[in-house]
Amino acid sequence: MLRPRRRSPSTDQKTAESAKEGSKWYATIALAAVICYLPSIDGDFVFDDKEAIVRNPIVQRFDISRLLQTDFWGREIRSSDSHKSYRPITTLTFMVNQNLSSKATYFHLVNIVLHALVSLLVCKTTRQICQHFQSSPRIADYTAFLFAIHPIHAEAVANVVGRAELLMTLFGLLGLSLYLQNDSKIVFPSLCVIFSMFSKEQGVFFLLSFVAFDVLKSRYSKQRPLGSLLTKINIYYLILFALLCGTRFWINGFQCPQFSKLDNPAAFHENFYVRVVNYFYIYILNFWLLIFPKNFSFDYSMGCIPLITDLGDARILSFGAYLLFAIVFTILHRKLQDSTKLLMYYGLIFIVLLFLPATNIIPVGFVIAERVLYAPSIGYCLFISLVFYHLEKQSSSSNVSPIWLLIAPLMVSRCITRSLEWRTEKELFLADLSVCPKNAKIYYNLAKVQADDGDVSLAVENYRSALQLRPDYEQALNNMANIYQRQGENSIAIDLLQKSINANNRFATAWMNLGVNQMAMGQFNESRKSFRSALEIRPHYADAYFNLGNLYLKQGLQYQAESCWKNATLIEPSHHRAWTNLLVLMDEQGRYQLVTSLAEQALRKVTQKTASIRFQLAVCQAKLGFYSDAERNLVKVVEDNPSSALYKTNLGILYEKWNKLEKAADVYRDVRKTDPGNAFAVERLRKLQMK
Structure with a gap:
């Protein structure tokens, strides 16, 4: 009878030691990711956060019904003024965050946790790739650690809207990991990429990373020539890529976003060669930010990077970076083993594929955006880790290369300082003026x-x-x-x-x-x-309708004013000023019953600044004789606005009408405490004391 061959104790011991070392690396990576960006946890909503979260009606009202119809900023996705950024999954996480707590701290906490999870997934997927190419798992550990502490990620992590990058990368890496486990199972990797794309558009390019891996793996195993792509799995992923890109264009109504020359000067230059030269110069600057992550800015447009318009510009010399890279690449190609070469190829392909949407193939609305380097930087970190690992092997050292002892503290320190700068807008803008003074x-x-x-x-x-x-x-x-x-x-x-x-x-x-x-x-x-x-x-401009209504009211055109304010509330149901003006007008017209029903409707839609609406509701309830309801609403208004003499005196008037004179007197006394010179409260209190 045949018995299964027993593993030797030494093999079991090596496996256990490897697992233990892997666990240590996972813990180190997660801890490093959290430490680097923890200073941002008490930050405010900064810059684009206000537009995407604070002023986004979809997020503020938890409006699931309109989630799939609007862009990242809350505008109709097919409207002419839409940015065409369609990220419903990211927006949904903002909605959940907002529903649980509107404090910025909890939004930042989620981002930090997501960055830690992404860093762990970088480690897992890179380990899987190393296993396929029979390379050392230490390369993966170095890659993930470098990714976790790289300061280029500050904008993606410390700026809440950077969650789009975090979720896109999380789902994309999860899909890649599932694909690496079993490349014949396509459903879950495909779903992950779809989730990645609906977190941020760039995520669809993870599908091409699947195809690239398959080609390199086949080359490594000598199954097919390098150029062969025509396998059933690859054809499926390429077709899915095309379908998803087509779907995104269809969602946009086959329209591209409208950017201005101020957003991206190079894209609008009339000379083709000037555009190309500046694009390649911008690519160098992006790569430089990865190599030397010191000088950052939330925006690089409007004179921060002047255009290169003639060959006499000294910045042309920077194009030597491409030659330098070619030399380094050639040296590594000759020095590295075949399996490690393929890792290097994959890292470079990963950079190119994930950076492709930002290359101005289709003009983008920025010059440089640090956040878009979040996913491509994985390939860069893999490339650098291969260099470190090669140097480590050359030195015959079994320990972590001493170069980490120099690099890691510097990078962590820069992460922390940049996270602190992202806490408030004033700190951010003042810091970035030194980088882009023009x-x-x-x-x-x-x-x-x-x-x-x-x-x-x-x-x-x-x-x-x-x-x-x-x-x-x-x-x-x-x-x-x-x-x-x-x-x-x-x-x-x-x-x-x-x-x-x-x-x-x-x-x-x-x-x-x-x-x-x-x-x-x-x-x-x-x-x-x-x-x-x-x-x-x-056409769907609520504030314009609101102000046009104010103009009509000044001209005595009440019907037209009412129509404009109604349009404003239909376009923007949370427009409290339009609701207030509409209710006041109807009150003055004696339409008290309609005011009460409309005010209750408004309070279901307006989440902030409800005092004026609730006050008008209470006034009309009192006029209709619903004193208990009026009292409840006025008390609520006074509680929310304790320093307002107007609301308090109206509560006193209500009690007088209701014949609750002692309560009225108490209210007027309270008004005198906070506003001793309030003549109305003094006079009403004097008359009550005479009764």
Whole structure:
């Protein structure tokens, strides 16, 4: 009888030691990933976070019904003003986060955990690849550790909207891992890539990494020539890739996003050769950020990287980097074993495939975006780890190469400092000014923060700095006009807004703000034309309808005003100012019953700033004699706004009508404590004391 061959004790011991070492590496990688970005956990919602989360009605209202119809920023995906970024899975995680807690801390916590999980998956998948090519698992450990601590990931991890990159990479690597386990099973790897693509568009390119691996594996096992792709599995993945790309274009309505010259100057240059030269220069800068991750910026547009327009530009010399890379590649090709060579090839292919969407094959809305290097950096980390491993073997050292003792602390330190910079917008913008001092957008964003903080003089100064660098910067002109409008300087505001419109006559916000200032100056006909221009450019513009309604009310056109405010609430159901104006108008018309039903409807849709709506509901409930309901709503309003004398005095009036005079007196006394000079409360209290 044949018996199974027993494994030797030494083999079992080696397996156990290998598993133990692997567990240590997994723990080290996860811990390093968390330590690097933990400083960002108490950060605010910064930059794009506000648009994608704080001001996104889909996220704020947990509107599942519209999740699949809108882009990443909450706009209709097929509308002309949509960014065409379709990431429903990422948006869904924001919705869940928001529903559990609206604090930014919990959003940052999820990002940090996701980065740790991705780092572990990098280790797992790279180990699987090493196993297929019979290479050392230590290469995978180095790759994942370098990935976990690389500072280039700060934007993807510390900026909440970077979750799109994290989820895309997580699902993509999970699909790759399942594919590596059993390449004949296609369902779950395919589903993972679909999830990856709907986390961020770039994820669909993971399918091509499956095909690339199959080709390299076949080359390694000598089953097929390197150029052979025509296997059933590869054909399936290539067809799926084409179908998913087609699906994405269909979702967009076969429209591409509209970017401006300010977003990506190279893409808009009329000379083809200038475009190509600048694209290849930008690729070098991206690679340099991976090699030397020191100087970062949240934005590299608007003069940060001037265009190369002639061969006399000294930056042309940087193209020697391509030659240097070719030399390093050739040396490694000669020095490395066949199995390790294939790992190097795969790392380079991975970089190219995952970076391909950012190469301006289809123009993108940025010059450099650090976040888009999150997934491609896996290939870079694999390439560098191969170099380290080769050097380690050459030195006959069984320990981790001493070079890690130099690199790791520097990278962790840079991760921590960059995470701290991402905590607040002001810290971020001030830090990035030193990197891109000619970038008008940084001055513009810094001015916005200063204006919100009440530092009006500093805000104007930085808007002017932005305009010195870019005189036709329409957003800066518009925002500076808003400051002058708030100061009552409407004529100056109008002049700035007309300059903004001259720079971009499709800028709907500038048209609307021009209408607001013209209305304040009594130029009603011009104001109406401006609002109409805004609505022609952006038909679903709630604020424009709201302000047009205000104009009609000033002209005594109540029916038209009501229609405009209704349109505003239909377009943006959380538009509390439109709801309030609509309810006040109906109250003045004596339509109390309609006010109560509409106000209750509004409160189901408006999640923030509900006081004015609830107050108007209470007023009409009191007029209808529903004193208990009115009391409940007014008490709620007063609790939410304890310093408001208006709400408190109206509660006192309600108690007087209800003949609860002692309660009314208590309310008026409370008003006197917080507002001793309130003549109305003093007079009402005096009359009550006389009764």
